[in-house]
Amino acid sequence: MRDKYTSGVTEIRADGSRRELQRAFVPEVPVALEYNGLSYAVMMASPADLEDFARGFALTEGLARTPSDMTDIAVAEVEHGWIVRAQLTGLGIEKLTERVRTRVAESSCGLCGIENLEAVSAPLPRVAGHETLAPGAIFAALGKLRDHQPLTKQTGAAHAAAFCTADGTILHAREDVGRHNAMDKLVGALAAAGQDVGDGFILSSARCSYEIVEKTVRAGATRLVTISLPTSMAVERAKAAGLGLWCLARDDSVLLVNDPKPAA
Structure with missing residues (x-):
């Protein structure tokens, strides 16, 4: 990690003793996403895997339907942050130009570009049929997740999102200061x-x-496991889309929230 993300701090203990040490902090910088030369959003994110970020953001925001809708991704560090530029084709161009025209306030969550309450409740696509998930797969993935979190090992303050096979093997993982950004990068x-x-x-x-469920469904995934509890709207949206949902995952237990094909 670069020195700019490390700072001297004073550790104060309960007995009143103090010591000086160097502490690494999770990087958080402005990242401007530009598509077809138009500024779409400025996100606060960690400056790693930014090509994946721009690609995943376009897919989960509906700017692109397939990876081939986006080409010529370029990442550049500038004076006040980072810029990621890409070219879009297809139906996303219409949404892009409308977004720029209305200039809706920026956000790093799944509500980017939403202008009214009705749009929040727009139906999600139904996920594909799938088998139930064996609890052992969840515990296996949890046991290996930290091996895929170098930023968390350095700072203790980053979110991670990982894709795992049905037996719990982690194939891909991404980290970021923001949980939504980690999902988009994945x-x-x-x-x-x-x-x-x-x-x-x-x-x-x-x-x-809500946003984690939305991004999972739009990515084409059928099952989601999270380490913390769901919100009421996340549960509602997962059930409506047929998404398998397990939450509050721990080393020895997990909460089954929704399983469209429960075990016999």
């Missing part, structure tokens, strides 16, 4: 790899909010 990495996500599951270190 979606972008899966798209770039041409990974079939229907038979595996996504594991997120974050709270299971």
